[in-house]
Amino acid sequence: MTTATTAPGQAAPLVRVRGLTKSYGAIRALRGVDVSFRRGEIHGLVGANGAGKSTLIRCLAGLERPDAGDILVDGEIAHVHGPDDAARLGLAFIHQELNLVSSFTGAQNIMLGSHRGSMVTPRRFSGVPRAVLDAARRVGIDFPLDIPVSELTVHQQWLVTIARALVEDRALIAMDEPTASLDAQEAATLLKVARELAASGVAVVFISHRLDEVTAVCDRVTAFKDGSISLALPRAEITREAVVRAIVGHDVTPGAGATAFEVTEHPRVVLRLQDVGRGRSVREVSLTLHEGEVVGIAGLVGSGRTELARLIFGADRPDRGTMLLDGKPYRPRSIPHAIARGVAYVPEERRSEALFLTHSVEDNLHITVWDRWRMSKLLPLIRPRASRAAANHTCRTLGIKTADARRPVMSLSGGNQQKVVMGRWLATNPKILILDEPTRGVDVGARADIYDRIREANRSGSAVLVISSEFEELLECNRVLVMAEGRIVGELTGGEITVPNMLHLCYA
Numbered sequence: 001m002t003t004a005t006t007a008p009g010q011a012a013p014l015v016r017v018r019g020l021t022k023s024y025g026a027i028r029a030l031r032g033v034d035v036s037f038r039r040g041e042i043h044g045l046v047g048a049n050g051a052g053k054s055t056l057i058r059c060l061a062g063l064e065r066p067d068a069g070d071i072l073v074d075g076e077i078a079h080v081h082g083p084d085d086a087a088r089l090g091l092a093f094i095h096q097e098l099n100l101v102s103s104f105t106g107a108q109n110i111m112l113g114s115h116r117g118s119m120v121t122p123r124r125f126s127g128v129p130r131a132v133l134d135a136a137r138r139v140g141i142d143f144p145l146d147i148p149v150s151e152l153t154v155h156q157q158w159l160v161t162i163a164r165a166l167v168e169d170r171a172l173i174a175m176d177e178p179t180a181s182l183d184a185q186e187a188a189t190l191l192k193v194a195r196e197l198a199a200s201g202v203a204v205v206f207i208s209h210r211l212d213e214v215t216a217v218c219d220r221v222t223a224f225k226d227g228s229i230s231l232a233l234p235r236a237e238i239t240r241e242a243v244v245r246a247i248v249g250h251d252v253t254p255g256a257g258a259t260a261f262e263v264t265e266h267p268r269v270v271l272r273l274q275d276v277g278r279g280r281s282v283r284e285v286s287l288t289l290h291e292g293e294v295v296g297i298a299g300l301v302g303s304g305r306t307e308l309a310r311l312i313f314g315a316d317r318p319d320r321g322t323m324l325l326d327g328k329p330y331r332p333r334s335i336p337h338a339i340a341r342g343v344a345y346v347p348e349e350r351r352s353e354a355l356f357l358t359h360s361v362e363d364n365l366h367i368t369v370w371d372r373w374r375m376s377k378l379l380p381l382i383r384p385r386a387s388r389a390a391a392n393h394t395c396r397t398l399g400i401k402t403a404d405a406r407r408p409v410m411s412l413s414g415g416n417q418q419k420v421v422m423g424r425w426l427a428t429n430p431k432i433l434i435l436d437e438p439t440r441g442v443d444v445g446a447r448a449d450i451y452d453r454i455r456e457a458n459r460s461g462s463a464v465l466v467i468s469s470e471f472e473e474l475l476e477c478n479r480v481l482v483m484a485e486g487r488i489v490g491e492l493t494g495g496e497i498t499v500p501n502m503l504h505l506c507y508a
């Protein structure tokens with residue numbers, strides 16, 4: 001691997017993209033993009049959902065063929081027709097769906113990097129070679145490498161994937177939203193690793209919607225808007241305001257338009273949990289949720305937040321305690337049962353758990369209100385024109401970027417797919433709306449839209465539970481419950497709702 005000898009910004013580009021253009025039918029995903037990535041720099045790519053960031057990365061990775069434009073590596077035109085070409089050119093791409101062999105250990109997965117194209121069997125990896133240990137040390141791996149990666153946390157799996165790229169001796173490592181699923185401490189570790197990689201001469205490409213991280217660690221930021229570059233700034237000139245303006249097209253002040261969620265005067269209790277538990281993941285949780293109330297659940301990854309949500313949504317069954325919904329016993333036998341009782345859940349893993357990828361945006365939006373939009377029971381698939389109009393309207397109000405609601409949901413960018421899941425549940429006017437990491441992977445402009453929709457649900461009487469690892473998001477909630485090791489370890493109200501207080505309770 002080449003070691004950086006020049007200061008960031010001075011070196012000749014390792015990769016240069018010139019006039020890159022890519023369309024999908026009528027959608028122009030990239031419109032003549034010019035951008036360069038240099039050794040020794042962290043280069044942030046930001047932009048609204050659907051702005052073209054992943055398309056650029058997919059073209060560089062050989063997963064998409066651009067319609068026009070050139071990719072140059074070390075000044076030479078490169079032909080990247082597939083992932084093998086990208087690998088040969090020293091380019092590594094780490095996508096959200098980490099490409100690890102789940103039954104292999106961490107060490108075996110890292111070793112795969114040096115066995116490209118040869119027969120790989122677990123028996124070949126009995127000893128841990130020095131190269132693996134070196135790569136593991138460089139990324140700060142301090143967990144056992146001899147257990148299957150399926151038993152590791154997402155954060156640990158990211159570190160394994162980065163270590164593999166180091167064993168492969170890649171000169172450029174592009175990471176697509178590496179911190180999206182991590183808590184604050186894990187994200188800080190990963191950013192430190194990115195800095196160390198850049199310091200050792202690797203060109204690091206960092207795609208993220210978390211602008212505080214981008215402004216803190218990047219040596220250069222390029223913002224995309226509608227397939228074009230709307231801003232390119234070196235470190236000294238990067239400000240959050242400039243980046244937000246380039247993404248959204250106007251200023252968005254933190255919490256713009258946001259008053260704290262309204263509280264109904266004499267709220268009715270909608271949900272009451274008494275000593276509810278399941279195994280060791282949820283332990284004796286008691287809580288009440290009132291009509292028209294927005295309650296945040298703060299906690300680190302693994303604190304039991306999602307497991308608690310799954311019990312309320314009927315995805316898992318509690319093995320102790322009682323639940324009451326509207327004062328009546330509530331023992332959801334299944335998800336449809338919970339939905340029928342007015343409970344809605346937008347899961348953390350939306351793509352795998354919530355979308356029918358080959359179905360249209362309209363189908364995905366209306367699946368929860370199917371009866372409303374079918375012509376007759378005999379012809380369930382035939383829907384009135386108003387269904388399409390309603391779907392297009394939801395797309396506009398939630399800023400879902402698609403040419404037409406008839407398009408398959410898998411043709412949408414990741415963030416736009418998330419907005420579809422959100423729109424689906426908001427249409428049901430649920431009694432209880434549970435949002436698990438509602439703004440993960442969602443751009444800064446759409447975050448404000450999503451919070452506006454939560455406010456609407458709140459005003460129409462839904463009780464909303466918001467689970468988030470980004471504690472700033474919870475500052476507006478009426479109450480915040482903090483979870484650690486499966487228990488509720490504290491409740492914050494009014495002026496007590498601050499990020500330091502949440503962190504203090506998490507780590508107490």
Ligand SMILES: Nc1ncnc2c1ncn2[C@@H]1O[C@H](COP(=O)(O)OP(=O)(O)OP(=O)(O)O)[C@@H](O)[C@H]1O
Binds near residue numbers: 024412
């Ligand atoms: N396979 C595809 N078929 C049709 N359209 C596509 C396809 N892949 C991407 N697009 C469209 O191209 C545009 C750019 O998408 P891209 O995934 O690059 O956005 P992005 O900036 O990475 O967004 P996000 O932050 O949401 O991940 C979007 O309008 C998207 O719907």
